[in-house]
Amino acid sequence: MTVAETPYVIAIVGAGPSGIYAAEALIQQAEVPLEIVVIDRLPVPFGLVRYGVAPDHESIRSIRNTLERTLERPEVRFYGDVSIGSDLKIEELRDVVDAVIYAYGAGSDRRLGIEGEDLRGSIAAPEFVAWYCGHPDVHPDLEQPGGDGHLVATDIDELISTASQAVVVGVGNVALDVARVLIKSAPELIETDMPDDVLESHGHKGIREVHILGRRGPAYTSFTTKELRELGQLPDVDVVMAVDDLDLDESSRAVVARDKVAARNVAVMREWADRKPTGAGKRIYLHFWTRPTRILGSARVAAVQVERTAINTDGYVVGVGDTRDIPAQLVVRAVGYRGRPLAGVPYDESTGRVPHAEGRVIRDHSFAADEYVTGWIKRGPTGVIGTNKSDAVETVTSLLADIHDGAVVAHGRSGDLDRLLAERGISPLGMPAWHRIDAAEIELGRSRGRRRTTLAHRQELLAAAEDDHQPA
């Protein structure tokens, strides 16, 4: 079957790495004429590259430059500040384009399911990460208080300034990011692009001890070794762990024998266990075979009750009854992200994902002719940013095959989306607006003697996006 000469209009919902890699995969072929619109509810693109990668990981954050080049391509348009699901319903979007690729990530957190989880001072890592990265959801405009039960920047400021001990639950890369940011001093963070008020909060925080809890042994972490090593190189911080935790049982030895990353991680931790504390002012404790059973406190978290664990013969983590309390005024639950449902899009509650096969969305037990999915909302919150590239290629390969097979038809819809948005009085922010925001952040940073300062409030972003904006 030959493809149509009129362009196929493809909408991508989500301008994070997964959505932008999907746009990149689409433009890497010339056979099918395409118009690609990458839509985001936020005024700025880049998703987790801006709002998830830790601000002190500048080299990973610089992936933004590559993503930006894709959004600048003539076949691609970025439509920021357009919320699919509220500004436009999914059905309305599907009506005005030829195919949609969902790439809206996994914006929620997994729960521990233990008593005390909702005490003041117990927070989900995605919220803490969104705070230090300057996400507008956690930095509401001044006239618009949180109100919906979610934490806002002022709450986190108060929590970290009144805590001296913190517990981070989970042994993945997010736990490392959170522990590192919690323990670093404001002068160590000044080189980052954190918003001014976040940096200020780090200036008066009192955290001296961070306890990281792994419910299984050191062979079962999901750290990448580079990030793990970084923890042991922080100035004025001793990393402390029990030598006994490094006695590997049979199943741990089998993991280390087959998994190079696990072997390298265990080797790094062995070096730490052998080190004598230097008398540094701050400490990070790594506790393995330890799971939280209760978060204790009345008005506010005061301690975490933990229990020693083992893996039973069926491979499950079980408590072995030996409990103790770790004093802490802050608990950050870094036990993974979870996809949220988006009104009108199929969603599997048991996995927190959009059901699909090779990126083709399954709706009512069959493939929808025009719906595709990629990124965390497709495969779950796993992998590094680059993983989204191969994931997007799989989805786009399915979409292009369906175009060639005639399952996706070009309806000559160029301009239909713009007309609908105009009718609704919605003016998307494009790349010129992003460049104005970018320039304003760099200028604001310079005025503070910093490389850049993230604008965290939506109103600040919108003001900076305006044509006549003069950087402060």
Ligand code: NAP
């Ligand atoms: P993750 O890698 O899935 O780690 C989650 C951790 O939480 C695991 O250690 C898990 O232990 C633990 N956990 C889950 N449920 C638990 C419970 N009920 N009680 C105690 N512990 C529990 O998730 P993540 O750290 O949120 O990271 C998400 C993804 O982003 C990962 O692919 C990560 O590599 C990536 N990321 C990468 C970077 C980077 O490259 N620098 C930075 C940040 C994030 P079990 O293994 O026992 O389930």
